[in-house]
Amino acid sequence: MDEQDWLVKRFEAERPQLQAMAYRMLGSLPEAQDAVQESWLRLVRTDPSTVSNPGAWLSRAVTRICLDMLRARKSRGEESLEASFAGSITREPGRSDPEEEAELVDAVGLALLVVLDQLTPAERLAYVLHDIFAVPFDEIAPLVERSEGAARQLASRARRRVRGRAHIQDADLSASREVVEAFLIAARVGNFDALLAVLDPEVVLRRDPMSVPAGGAGELHGAAAVANQFVGRAQATQTALVNGSVGVVVAPYGRLIGVFDVSIRGGKIIAITTITDPARLRQVLLAVLDD
Structure with a gap:
């Protein structure tokens, strides 16, 4: 040879x-x-x-x-989030397989991909190399053009951003996650009755003005009206920490296009606020929920 x-x-x-x-x-x-x-x-x-x-x-x-x-x-x-999403589904023929990318998203975690996008390039590399691939910091340092100590700090900052307070096994956090995940499962499979079961009868859906169709209402009230908006329509979603509370990221192929800020009381969802405006999305603090 x-x-x-x-x-x-x-x-x-x-x-x-x-x-x-x-x-x-x-x-x-x-x-x-x-x-x-x-x-x-x-x-x-x-x-x-x-x-x-x-x-x-x-x-x-x-x-x-x-x-x-x-x-x-x-x-x-930063490219607009709409452009990023459009690019993810209008690929050059032969460049990549959507099924392969979907499998990668599942393996990595949709929420993690979204949160990694919020890091600086050096933070992202330090975190990925050390926390995911166990590369020692003395090897990472020259790659990110920093000292070994600075590389450690990069990974530490990234870790705090990625995990937020998700490492804390808080009872309220766990209960909220169960409610939100039940909501997403019911929405994905189109189970209207299961959606009603997790929605408060007086639930309010507040929609980002960017996502309201012409002549549509910015707010919807009542479990039936809100359930109708989500039944069969929660693909490419995953639970995540949204501004410190359990919410939802919407990210086809890992490209963030929306967030649901969810309010829960007594084991029921009482309000959902959707955020789709790219400028507002960049202000949202996101973190990954531990398995």
């Missing part, structure tokens, strides 16, 4: 791990695929005598490429 064939085999063996890392760093399957392919192109342009461990070399290369891509994303300014 010649050297080129050996490199190809090593790259293909490493590709699943590289793509898993890149996807968590970037939150986009097409971009993750681009990053992994670019790492291969850099490898074949490198003097083989300087690459003692191709797997480690490729991991470092993918990380640096992802960091550059995240920084470029920030420097361009």
Whole structure:
């Protein structure tokens, strides 16, 4: 086997791990695929005598490429959330498989992908590399161009943002989560009676002005009217901490397009406020709920 064939085999063996890392760093399957392919192109342009461990070399290369891509994303300014969502479902033919990306979202966690997008590029990489892939900080530091101590601080800040107060096993938090998850399950499967069971008879739905159709009402009152709005319509949703309380993120393919701020009393949902305005969404504090 010649050297080129050996490199190809090593790259293909490493590709699943590289793509898993890149996807968590970037939150986009097409971009993750681009990053992994670019790492291969850099490898074949490198003097083989300087690459003692191709797997480690490729991991470092993918990380640096992802960091550059995240920084470029920030420097361009945040794309509108509608544009981001549109891009996720109108992919270039052959670039990625929607089913594959849906499987990745399930594996990573929809809420985690959304919260990771709120981090700085360096925070995101430090968190992903250390907390998800167990890369030691002395290896992370040069990749994010910081000292080892600073890399630890990046991961710590990211961890606080990602987890919020979700690590606290609060009885009210747990009870609220059960109610919200029951609401989402009933909505997804189209079970109208189960929706009514978790909604207070006087529940109020307050809709973001951006999502109200022309001539539509900004508020709906009553369990039946609110249930009708959600029955069969809660796909791509997951529970999360929304401004410190249990709520819902709406994020097809991990791209945040909406949030439900949910109020609960006596085991029933008494109010749901939807937020879809991109400017307002950027002000919402989101965190992941522990399993």
